[in-house]
Amino acid sequence: MKPFGTEFCDHIAIATYADGAWSAPSIEPLAPLPMHPASHVFHYASTCFEGFKAYRWADGKGRIFRLPDHVARMQRSxxxxxxxIPDADLLAGMVVDVVHKNIDDIPEPPASLYLRPTLIGTVQNIGAAAAPSPEATLFVLCSPVGDYFAGGAAALKLLVEDQKARTTEQLGSTKTGGNYAAALGPTLDAKEKYGVDQVLFCPNGDVQETGAANFLLISDDEIITKSLDTTFLHGMTRDSILKLGAELGYTISERPFTVDELLEKVKTYEACLSGTAATLSPVGALVYHGKEIPVRDGQPGxxxxxxxxxxxxIQYGLEPDTHGWLTEVS
Ligand SMILES: Cc1ncc(COP(=O)(O)O)c(C=O)c1O
Structure with a gap:
């Protein structure tokens, strides 16, 4: 299988917004989008997206994980x-229809079909820096993706960045391209300078998240993660793990915590990144002020x-979906 995000299904779902209304969505062959060079998105970054997965079960049908929650997050973005704002029924219907169309391309678990709804501002106006785009295109792209952990779940090394933020506070919980652009430079610099995999952004010592995943500390009986606020993306994996963790008997501590507490806790707590792509990735070491600090013994826990x-x-259909997290597509 090709690297994550580089292989695409033959069909997308697409709808457009103009004159105050959405067009009827359609399924189209994958092809370049004709875009005017003055499109708002090119100049003023009017774009947001979602990322989630459909799984193939043994019955040959597809199951989309947490579709209504991802639709709601996209509406907030x-x-x-x-x-x-796309209507929930419109967007959810587009996702279901495009998964149905591409159903034979959903690979067997642990691989899956990654779904990428994207919304862009298309009004042709390069003088609209301080005006929204009243025209938009919404599409859902599908990408078969492999097992993130093929070759084993190697423990990651993170730079603890206690000055810079990943992005601005007002857009932290918005899934928009500019946030990734803001995190890219510091992340590449940290990779080059310290040989780390990711940066854990902790502005003024407040432990938030990495460029594309939430951060959790886990012991035998507790899960600690930052409580929801506008500074970081409200991950669906984070939310799912907290709900499952509570059912498994872990105490869920959703609260702000500092770099000082983080450095103390990793002596005994496991550290993980959570996100759709990797579910839960183990963190084996932190780099702080030039010093490498192991997380416990440095091994996945x-x-x-x-x-x-x-x-x-639950995602693969091996246990019952008691939370109603899966949407069936046949
Ligand atoms: C910035 C950021 N934080 C957290 C996450 C995890 O979110 P989710 O679990 O919904 O994939 C992602 C991934 O989409 C992300 O890009």
């Missing part, structure tokens, strides 16, 4: 960027594995 398995068993 659109609202914060003052883009036309048993609690990460236990929680990841609980989540994947």
């Amino acid at each position: 659109a609202a914060s960027l003052r883009l036309p 048993p609690n990460r594995k236990k929680l990841q398995t609980a989540l994947q068993n």
Whole structure:
């Protein structure tokens, strides 16, 4: 299988917004989008997207994970960027239809079909820096993706960045391209300078998230992660792990915590990144003020594995979906 995000299904779902209304969505062959060079998105970054997965079950049908929650997050992103907000039924219907169309391309677990709804501002106006785009295109792109952990779940090394933020506070919980652009430079610099995999952004010592994943500390009986606020993306994997963790008997501590506490806790707690792509990735070491600090003994721990398995068993249909997280597509 090709690297994550570089292989695409033959069909996309697409709808456009103009004159105050959405067009009827359609399924189209994958092809370049004709775009005017003055399109708002090119100049003023009026774009947001989602990322989630459909799984193939043994019955040959597809199951989309947490579709209504991802639709709701995309609506919040659109609202914060003052883009036309897709109706929940419209967007969910587009996702279901495009998964149905591409159903034979959903690979067997642990591989899956990654789904990427994207909304862009298309009004032709290069004088609209301070005006929203009243025209938009919404599409859903599908990409078969392999097992993130093929070759083993290697423990990651993170730079603890206690000055810079990943992005601005007003857009932290919006899934928009500019946030990734803001995190890119510091992340590449950290990779080059310290040989780390990612940066854990902790502005003024407040532990937030990495460029594309949430951060959790896990012991045998507790899960600690930052409580929801506008500074970081509200991950669906984070939310799912917290719900499953509570059912497995872990105390869930959603609260702000500092770099000082982080450095103390990693003597005994496992550290993980959570996100759709990797579910729960183990963190083996932190780099702070030039010094490398192991997380416990530096090896992936048993609690990460236990929680990841609980989540994947639901996604792959090995355990009942008691939360109603899956949408069936045949
Ligand atoms: C910045 C950021 N934080 C967290 C996450 C994890 O979110 P989710 O679990 O919904 O994939 C992602 C991934 O989409 C992300 O890009």
